[in-house]
Amino acid sequence: MSGPLAGVRILDLTTVVMGPFATQLLADLGAAVIKVEPPEGDNTRHLAPMRHAGMGAMFLHMNRNKRSLVLDLKKTAGREALLELAAVADVLVYNTRPQAMARLHLSYAELKAVNPRIVYVGAFGFDQSGPYAARPAYDDLIQGAVGLPWLMMQSGSDAPRYVPATMCDRIVGQATANAVLAALFHRERTGEGQAVEVPMFETMAQFILGDHLAGRTFVPAMGEAGYARVLARFRAPYATLDGHLCVLIYNDRQWQRFLAAIERSELTTDPRFTTLAARARHIDEICRFVADQMRLRSTAAWEGLLSEIDVPWMRMNSLDGLIDDPHLAHTGFFRRVEHPSEGAMTTMAVPTRFSASQPEALEHAPRFGEHSAQVLREVGYADAEIAQMARDGVTVIGGEGN
Structure with a gap:
């Protein structure tokens, strides 16, 4: 693999979304990632749509380059094999609760004993010093929490609902x-490995509270929690004569140009419109x-006018509109x-551009046990040992990589 992380060896014990997304980000940057799967496989292997069993679409998009x-x-033989791999690895990432790792005798202390330089990273639900420490966590639960x-x-939905994306999993994955x-950079400077915990x-x-702590930032509180601008009920894509358009008239000059263009220049002296702070209050x-x-006006008319007066806008895409977006087509974001x-399948390019270490090779998401041997x-x-491990149910040998 090429890329800025070429040569970094990662053991990926994660499943579902958060952990595999994190390790794919690292694999996309050139790290050599070994996905260590249980005998039943990663759950996302089994999420439709799929052409063949165990190769669901979500799995394909979170496990390439592994x-x-x-x-x-x-x-015992499975644990011993993992410790052999850990002895020459730079990083181990897991997303089960730490108690589960302890029951497997794969705690940080046990991994450190075979490799003092290892970076041992756990991504799980809650900080382990709090009362929720042992609770399971999934994206929906953390969205609610x-x-x-x-x-x-609060911003206009008629009932509570989750964001229709695995938002928490992917943010915490990043x-x-x-x-x-950061832990690898610390080790580069000091030679010291460490355990790292990333609580969802x-x-x-x-x-969330970076936006919404608001008045409760101050002691005593200067008002309620909540960022008024993003909670405004009318903050939504705007309906036009024939569709919708996303528009953000933000700074004073943009407002002056917008009001002039719609022939409402008298509002430039209206106290509600004059400054960013005033507009936020109203x-x-x-x-x-x-x-x-x-x-x-029509969507096309607004696009022309807003472009002319340099007010930011974007079309409101559907999923099909996003996939067919001309900008993404031009930049080569999608690859067949x-x-x-x-x-044949569509995959997405690494979006980040590097001038000196651009990742190049994109390897397919692996079949179950494709590289075990x-x-x-x-x-x-030895091959005889591996065959015995397969007979004992310790490993599964599958695919052409073996």
């Missing part, structure tokens, strides 16, 4: 990738005013690739 090794870590369904209702990089609840609480009225104006078992041979296992 090799698949099946190990039953509840069996940090108030996202409540915020949706935080996990950042934590891995606290990470998302920081994310955000519902401001959004309602813009909504009333947007209904008077041929998967060895799944055939290959990886075990690399740490000294």
